[in-house]
Amino acid sequence: MASRTRKVFLGTFIYSKSREELSYLVNTAVCVDESGKIAAVREGCDRAKVEAEVLPELGWSLEEVEVRACEEGQFFFPGFVDTHIHAPQYPNVGIFGKTTLMDWLSTYTFPMEAKLAAVDQARRVYTAVIRRMISHGTTSAAIHAARGVESTNLLADLCLSLGLRALVGRVCMDEKRTCPDFYCDESPEDSVLHTRACIAHVQEIDPGFEMVKPVITPRFAPSCTAAALGLLGELRKETGLPVQTHISENAGEMALVAELFPDVKDYATVYDVHGLLGPDTILAHAVHLSEDEAALIAERGAKVSHCPSSNSCLTSGHARVRWLWDRGVEVGLGTDMSGGYSPSVLENARQASLVSRHVAVGIPDGPEKERAKLTVEEVLYLATRGGARVMGLGERVGAFEVGMEFDAVLVGLGLVGEDGVAVGEGNVDVFGWETWEEKIAKWLFNGDDRNCRAVWVRGTLVHERA
Ligand code: GUN
Ligand code: ZN
DSSP states (O other), rough: OOOOOOEEEEEEEESSSSSSOEEEEEEEEEHHHHHHHHEEEEEEHHHHHHIIIIIITTOOOOGGEEEEOOTTEEEEEOOOEEEEEGGGGGGGGTTOOOOOHHHIIIIHHHHHHHHHHHHHHHHHHHHHHHHHHTTTEEEEEEEEOOOOOHHHHHHHHHHHHHHHHEEOOOOOOOOTTTSTTOOSSSHHHHHHHHHOOOOOOOHOOTTTTTSEEEEEEEEOGGGGGGGHHHHHHHHHHHHHHOOOESSSSHHHHHHHHHHSTHHHHHSHHHHHHHHHHHHEEEEEEEOOOOOOHHHHHHHTOOOEEHHHHHHHHHTTOOOOOOOOOHHHHHEOOHHHHBBBBBOOOOHHHHHHHHHHHHHHTSSSSSHHHHOOOOOOHHHHHIIIIIIITTTTTTTSSSSOOTSSSSEEEEOOOEOOOTTSSSSSSSOOOOOOOOOHHHHHHHHHHHOOOOGEEEEETTEEEEEEEE
């Protein structure tokens, strides 16, 4: 899905320079070539300067470029990265009652996923969820599909055609003691065979894995036999493909892991001994990790997807992002929809801020208590650049730098006029006296899809609000 036209974007560009700091580039031109890559970033530049200086330097002519300029109150922000989402669970958003993980899985999740393993229902649901994700500004996502090969392949097709950058994985689950009869792989070999079929399909539709890439997906240790985990570990070694799974989300789940793998030291080691922990492994949740497990994950270079909304909805607990960072683990954000109630990464960024304050409540007064609280800049890093690193896309997306690909959201805020009426829809009212830092904080805590005026992936427009 490469963009065919060269484009120039003009206005304010905001992105994470580091975990702690946002860059604010005002009056800036970002030039994007026909492959969707950023060819030039020029600060202090207006349309006239672009025409007179920047385009001639690039050897581009004005007639061939499309120009998109911010209107008042608008800015470009990197597209959001959802490092953990379950596409077949979309019809269940918000439906979790008082369940916790294991009864939530059996009550709501497995029956819905079993339904969506069939292609007819999957097309409708997957189209809807991808469109919804993009409308909230998500441009990259690591996605768990259902068990069906055909429906997983359809999900990959739809990501490609609708323009979502994605890791797509068919869930493997072959443990008869924990998986329901109606939703269980026949054997460990079956798990691998079906995974291979999905890999082959993505190789066909996107041979360079430019937009869509397969991901080896053992659902979580309790739903896989040791044999299946081992075979999937071998598949990882053979193909070099990434892995995604869950870890230490909930106390009942952890007890089950100890019961099913009595000879293995801890949960993280279960994945490690089966060859599943490496720099391209995404571990969702990591709420209750021990020091030893965090050290092992850091040593292997595996990454964590923090899913704050899900961890509140399912009463799982509070993941300690600062604690993980202090131990050298890279972290991104996951909506974990429908464990989490929303497919919005922005929603999860604010939830990450709030959850970090709950973590702080449990820490005695002092500098560590203050450090536990995540700043606006830090949660927006998690939502973009951190997530890109978790997905193995750190060199390609998450910032507006030359050589990176242009995945972006044009954000518009409401400007309140003298009469008290805001121009522009949405929930963020700006009065004109706010600094950029204050506008960003207001957007983080009150923004939603109405503020996502337009979305680009690899320089191609994939969504625009009418
Ligand atoms: N653990 C195993 N499967 C799932 C799932 O679908 N969602 C969540 N949140 N945790 C899981
Ligand atoms: Zn999940």
